[in-house]
Amino acid sequence: KSRLASVEQAPPDPILGVSEAFKADTSDLKLNLGVGAYRTEELKPLVLNVVKKAERKMIEKDENKEYLPIEGLASFRKATVELLLGADNDAIKEGRIATVQSLSGTGSLRVGAEFIGKFLPGTTAYLSNPTWGNHRNIFADAGVEWKYYSYFDPETVGLDFEGMVKDIREAPEGSVIVLHGCAHNPTGVDPTKDQWKQMADLCIEKNHLPFFDVAYQGFASGSLDEDAYAPRYFASRGIEIMIAQSYSKNLGLYGERVGALNFVLSDKETATRVLSQLKRIARALYSNPPVHGARIVAEVVGNPDMFEEWKEEMQGMAGRIKTVRQELHDHLKEIHPERDWSFILRQIGMFSFTGLTPKQVENMTNKHHIYMTKDGRISLAGLSSAKAGYLAKAMDDSVR
Numbered sequence: 296k297s298r299l300a301s302v303e304q305a306p307p308d309p310i311l312g313v314s315e316a317f318k319a320d321t322s323d324l325k326l327n328l329g330v331g332a333y334r335t336e337e338l339k340p341l342v343l344n345v346v347k348k349a350e351r352k353m354i355e356k357d358e359n360k361e362y363l364p365i366e367g368l369a370s371f372r373k374a375t376v377e378l379l380l381g382a383d384n385d386a387i388k389e390g391r392i393a394t395v396q397s398l399s400g401t402g403s404l405r406v407g408a409e410f411i412g413k414f415l416p417g418t419t420a421y422l423s424n425p426t427w428g429n430h431r432n433i434f435a436d437a438g439v440e441w442k443y444y445s446y447f448d449p450e451t452v453g454l455d456f457e458g459m460v461k462d463i464r465e466a467p468e469g470s471v472i473v474l475h476g477c478a479h480n481p482t483g484v485d486p487t488k489d490q491w492k493q494m495a496d497l498c499i500e501k502n503h504l505p506f507f508d509v510a511y512q513g514f515a516s517g518s519l520d521e522d523a524y525a526p527r528y529f530a531s532r533g534i535e536i537m538i539a540q541s542y543s544k545n546l547g548l549y550g551e552r553v554g555a556l557n558f559v560l561s562d563k564e565t566a567t568r569v570l571s572q573l574k575r576i577a578r579a580l581y582s583n584p585p586v587h588g589a590r591i592v593a594e595v596v597g598n599p600d601m602f603e604e605w606k607e608e609m610q611g612m613a614g615r616i617k618t619v620r621q622e623l624h625d626h627l628k629e630i631h632p633e634r635d636w637s638f639i640l641r642q643i644g645m646f647s648f649t650g651l652t653p654k655q656v657e658n659m660t661n662k663h664h665i666y667m668t669k670d671g672r673i674s675l676a677g678l679s680s681a682k683a684g685y686l687a688k689a690m691d692d693s694v695r
């Protein structure tokens with residue numbers, strides 16, 4: 296008998312488990328709207344041209360595979376923080392930022408959570424309700440207690456801003472507030488600029504530490520600058536913030552695991568010491584980050600021609616998602632005009648939060664072979680124009 300015989304089966308991941316079920320389905324009708332990964336109109340994964348170009352350059356330069364420093368590739372770290380905050384940002388000029396390259400958004404969040412557990416013990420992290428499912432695991436596994444703040448109002452299928460303000464005001468002074476920088480996952484509902492201002496006021500009043508999760512920069516509006524509005528605004532108000540970045544979606548580097556954790560701090564001396572501790576945390580977790588994806592980002596962001604080309608390709612992806620969003624809405628409106636489907640058009644980013652109940656989601660999958668998460672979220676990045684009508688019919692059938 297194994298000494299581990301009493302280990303219980305872990306539940307399947309609520310998002311990646313959907314892909315496993317999708318793979319096992321043999322129907323021609325099947326459609327995977329579970330995971331947030333971009334697909335072409337032919338529903339194939341896409342490697343951006345700029346990425347291929349950067350990779351060819353790397354081969355030409357005959358780059359080696361030596362270890363990176365613990366904090367990551369210097370040219371990547373420079374590029375990533377400039378992309379996030381703008382090259383002319385005061386905090387960058389004043390050297391008040393601590394940046395480590397880490398294992399995409401997830402790894403960056405985890406290093407941040409470990410830091411909070413170690414240096415701000417007893418601090419609770421507040422997560423939006425609902426949020427990306429992995430946030431809870433990340434903070435819990437790092438030993439950081441988490442709680443929810445109100446975020447989504449199912450009645451209006453919009454932001455419950457009053458509830459959000461109330462909960463964040465009632466959180467103990469100095470709490471960590473996890474905020475989605477743009478394109479909130481799973482709801483597709485973001486605060487307005489005025490609401491961000493009020494949020495910043497509140498964080499100052501309560502001395503909270505905002506921790507931005509920026510996994511979709513460029514994917515919400517199609518503009519990298521516009522999508523970085525919230526963290527840039529908070530930094531401009533002199534608030535100390537943490538920011539996790541991911542290049543999974545906007546550069547399509549999912550499997551390369553490239554991202555960064557940044558702390559914008561009040562002074563250079565603190566930034567230096569925080570960086571030293573981030574390195575200490577990373578060293579024990581994974582020693583140093585992967586080099587390949589970091590070189591791609593450094594090349595694409597650092598080269599003006601390639602940067603322009605990237606922006607065009609990104610707008611292409613964001614545009615295709617907007618088109619299928621509109622098409623899904625139009626099909627639904629045609630089939631079921633008495634129902635209000637306008638929320639689909641108000642939501643932004645890769646996802647639509649459909650309001651389908653777990654039972655209705657079961658019907659979508661079991662009867663129509665459409666795979667999506669139990670919370671009713673669909674990834675529009677996995678939908679094609681050709682399949683928008685089929686999806687609309689299945690949704691209509693499921694809500695009737």
Ligand code: PMP
Nearest residue numbers: 399400401427480508510541543
């Ligand atoms: N945060 C949010 C809100 C996300 O949706 C995702 C990706 N689904 C991530 C972080 C992290 O993804 P990755 O680790 O691939 O960068």
